[in-house]
Amino acid sequence: MWLARGSVVTAGAISRRLGLGAGSTVGGRVGIAIDPRLLAKLAAGRQVALVSGTNGKTTTTRLLAEALGGPGVVATSLAGANMPAGLVAALCSTPAPTGPAVLEVDEGYLGDVDASVRPRVVVALNLSRDQLDRVGEVRMVAARWREAFAATKATVVANCDDPLVAWAAIAAGHVVWVAAGGIWHADAHHCPSCDARVDFSAADTSGWSCTCGLRRPRPEAALTDHALRIGDRTVPFALALPGRFNRANAAMAAVAASVLGIDAARALEAMSRVDDIAGRFAVVTDGSVSARLLLAKNPAGWTELVDLLAGGTGPLVVAVNARDADGHDPSWLWDVPFERLGRRRVVATGERRDDLAVRLRHAGVAHATVRDQIDALHAAHRAGSDMGGHSAGVNATVDYVGNYTAFQELRRRVGRSPHTAAAPTKTLRTDAQPSWTVRTPARPRSADTIRPDSSDTTISGSGPGSGSGSGPGSGRARARRSALSVVVVHPDLLGTYGDGGNGVVLADRAAWRGIPVELVLAPSDGPLPRSADLYCLGGGEDGPQSRSATQLADGSLEDALARGATVLAVCAGFQILGHSFPGPGGVPQPGLGLLDVATVRGTGPRAVGEVVAEVLAPTALAPTALGPITLGPITLGDHALLTGFVNHAGETRIGPGARPLARLLSGDGNSRSGAPPADGAVAGTVVATYLHGPVLARNPALADALLSMATGQVLEPLDDVEEDALRVERLRGSARKIGAGTPRARKIG
Numbered sequence: 001m002w003l004a005r006g007s008v009v010t011a012g013a014i015s016r017r018l019g020l021g022a023g024s025t026v027g028g029r030v031g032i033a034i035d036p037r038l039l040a041k042l043a044a045g046r047q048v049a050l051v052s053g054t055n056g057k058t059t060t061t062r063l064l065a066e067a068l069g070g071p072g073v074v075a076t077s078l079a080g081a082n083m084p085a086g087l088v089a090a091l092c093s094t095p096a097p098t099g100p101a102v103l104e105v106d107e108g109y110l111g112d113v114d115a116s117v118r119p120r121v122v123v124a125l126n127l128s129r130d131q132l133d134r135v136g137e138v139r140m141v142a143a144r145w146r147e148a149f150a151a152t153k154a155t156v157v158a159n160c161d162d163p164l165v166a167w168a169a170i171a172a173g174h175v176v177w178v179a180a181g182g183i184w185h186a187d188a189h190h191c192p193s194c195d196a197r198v199d200f201s202a203a204d205t206s207g208w209s210c211t212c213g214l215r216r217p218r219p220e221a222a223l224t225d226h227a228l229r230i231g232d233r234t235v236p237f238a239l240a241l242p243g244r245f246n247r248a249n250a251a252m253a254a255v256a257a258s259v260l261g262i263d264a265a266r267a268l269e270a271m272s273r274v275d276d277i278a279g280r281f282a283v284v285t286d287g288s289v290s291a292r293l294l295l296a297k298n299p300a301g302w303t304e305l306v307d308l309l310a311g312g313t314g315p316l317v318v319a320v321n322a323r324d325a326d327g328h329d330p331s332w333l334w335d336v337p338f339e340r341l342g343r344r345r346v347v348a349t350g351e352r353r354d355d356l357a358v359r360l361r362h363a364g365v366a367h368a369t370v371r372d373q374i375d376a377l378h379a380a381h382r383a384g385s386d387m388g389g390h391s392a393g394v395n396a397t398v399d400y401v402g403n404y405t406a407f408q409e410l411r412r413r414v415g416r417s418p419h420t421a422a423a424p425t426k427t428l429r430t431d432a433q434p435s436w437t438v439r440t441p442a443r444p445r446s447a448d449t450i451r452p453d454s455s456d457t458t459i460s461g462s463g464p465g466s467g468s469g470s471g472p473g474s475g476r477a478r479a480r481r482s483a484l485s486v487v488v489v490h491p492d493l494l495g496t497y498g499d500g501g502n503g504v505v506l507a508d509r510a511a512w513r514g515i516p517v518e519l520v521l522a523p524s525d526g527p528l529p530r531s532a533d534l535y536c537l538g539g540g541e542d543g544p545q546s547r548s549a550t551q552l553a554d555g556s557l558e559d560a561l562a563r564g565a566t567v568l569a570v571c572a573g574f575q576i577l578g579h580s581f582p583g584p585g586g587v588p589q590p591g592l593g594l595l596d597v598a599t600v601r602g603t604g605p606r607a608v609g610e611v612v613a614e615v616l617a618p619t620a621l622a623p624t625a626l627g628p629i630t631l632g633p634i635t636l637g638d639h640a641l642l643t644g645f646v647n648h649a650g651e652t653r654i655g656p657g658a659r660p661l662a663r664l665l666s667g668d669g670n671s672r673s674g675a676p677p678a679d680g681a682v683a684g685t686v687v688a689t690y691l692h693g694p695v696l697a698r699n700p701a702l703a704d705a706l707l708s709m710a711t712g713q714v715l716e717p718l719d720d721v722e723e724d725a726l727r728v729e730r731l732r733g734s735a736r737k738i739g740a741g742t743p744r745a746r747k748i749g
């Protein structure tokens with residue numbers, strides 16, 4: 001072991017000297033290669049605390065380490081090095097081989113690490129969707145936690161307000177429940193035990209229960225506004241770190257500290273001074289600009305930060321990349337309530353700033369795009385000055401939120417070199433003086449049903465939304481109501497990939513043209529409206545997909561189709577409309593039979609990645625009078641290119657009663673064995689595709705085609721400069737895969 005331990009230190013030092021980063025993971029890997037049981041041996045004799053969860057584990061680890069005496073006394077993780085090699089390096093980081101250790105553990109490794117290090121306490125923070133194209137389903141992680149907790153000898157400090165955490169931690173022999181709160185419930189709409197809908201309607205808003213008997217355990221400690229109630233004591237505390245979520249992290253850490261014999265008040269006092277977690281929350285300066293750096297990696301984390309930032313009016317920069325460490329699919333942008341930032345001016349930057357711009361357009365937030373992150377900080381700073389946010393000589397701090405690689409890049413660069421504001425870029429906007437785009441939100445938003453506001457309903461009887469169209473949908477719809485009705489079907493079940501965004505895009509594009517519209521979110525615990533004009537089905541995990549199909553077998557969607565409604569079905573929704581699809585465990589399950597397709601379980605790895613596809617039959621998507629559809633500035637002859645992202649395991653075959661929507665130019669489609677490779681299916685008023693992203697945000701012409709089908713009207717073009725920029729950026733990325741003029745039929749597997 002001492003040879004292995006020495007190797008960790010040596011390899012870590014060499015790695016640092018070679019500029020390969022902090023060296024923690026390299027050293028750990030070398031050590032484990034020499035002694036596979038090194039982690040267990042290094043932990044033996046120590047009092048170990050593990051911290052895991054989708055969000056907050058780095059911060060909570062740091063806070064708990066501070067409470068136990070600080071990094072000089074406690075062996076603790078370097079931020080992000082939370083897999084076994086990183087943990088080995090952390091345990092080698094203090095000279096005292098028997099001192100306490102506080103280790104941040106990746107959610108997927110918690111069971112293995114627990115078995116190795118035999119911790120005294122495990123802190124279970126929260127579980128939510130994160131990098132779906134890489135990490136997989138959150139419920140599988142919860143199931144693995146449940147196994148780990150059933151085996152652990154540790155005291156588990158668990159957040160009882162998260163149903164997935166609670167379900168997993170109930171299996172542990174000894175649990176201390178903490179009511180730490182949380183505002184993200186999208187991954188726990190349905191009971192992890194029985195799959196029924198979880199009821200979050202308890203009066204105190206933090207209680208939850210299921211008809212099967214699973215319910216929020218009674219907490220022994222609870223976070224109130226600015227205090228921790230623990231047993232019969234109430235301990236007020238204040239942190240240098242901002243936000244409700246950091247108070248929750250501190251509450252969890254304080255309870256863990258008390259399990260380890262440290263008084264909670266003393267622990268919180270020690271934590272109060274921490275103001276910088278590996279650069280997060282730090283205020284940095286670049287020239288005349290000071291910026292507060294915030295990191296968010298997934299929709300739950302972004303939602304917490306939006307909650308923190310919603311009250312303010314100061315300048316804000318949001319930065320999104322989509323590299324390996326971020327996940328390649330930023331469809332989650334549509335799960336984040338950016339609408340709440342309406343009082344701020346937002347500069348979108350990072351490699352996926354064009355996705356952000358389209359999202360912010362639909363959120364009604366004044367925004368501009370700037371390619372370079374440092375330029376973006378300066379542009380936001382100038383915007384703050386313009387708005388009178390600070391007087392001359394007193395700088396307003398720019399808030400910056402980035403996802404993982406964007407944040408790390410900015411942190412490396414900020415303050416390092418003299419800034420040149422006029423750096424040329426390839427964006428549509430001039431970086432030196434960004435032009436601000438804002439469009440008033442089309443609709444007020446509420447929890448379940450969104451009705452148009454008065455400004456959208458005033459137009460009737462004339463103009464493009466008058467109902468004078470002659471297509472199949474118009475007379476039907478107008479006979480009942482004045483507003484076009486767009487329904488998002490079961491957002492609680494079929495909303496894994498920001499799919500609700502498709503409904504938002506449709507409703508906004510109707511409203512922007514003056515067409516009266518209502519957007520209805522129809523969750524699975526109520527009846528599906530049968531008389532709407534347009535229905536959107538999205539993607540979902542196996543269990544929720546199966547549940548949605550069972551619910552829709554009541555004939556509601558079939559009824560709507562018989563009345564002439566238009567249906568957009570994406571991914572799991574596409575499969576549901578067919579004759580059969582693989583249910584949980586791959587067992588074939590009957591679909592609705594509304595589309596002549598059938599899906600079987602695929603044999604290879606999941607189809608994951610960017611797709612470009614050429615619409616095969618534009619006339620199938622719109623009345624002939626509309627002519628061929630052109631999707632933005634990039635078209636192939638008269639045909640239309642679709643851009644999107646897929647993530648599915650099924651293989652879908654099309655029967656004689658339907659046609660493919662599009663032929664593939666790059667990426668994976670319906671089936672890896674089908675020829676020619678195709679995506680989606682079209683029949684009558686049903687349009688189905690595997691593309692999410694959401695697909696209509698990237699392909700506004702497809703949205704307009706659906707609106708034309710639903711209204712029977714020829715639609716006026718909109719100013720789609722931001723959508724076009726996004727399309728160009730996405731299609732350019734895929735262009736090298738597409739032969740010039742002769743799209744390559746891709747043969748897979």
Ligand SMILES: [Zn+2]
Pocket residue numbers: 191192193194195196210211212213214
């Ligand atoms: Zn249940």
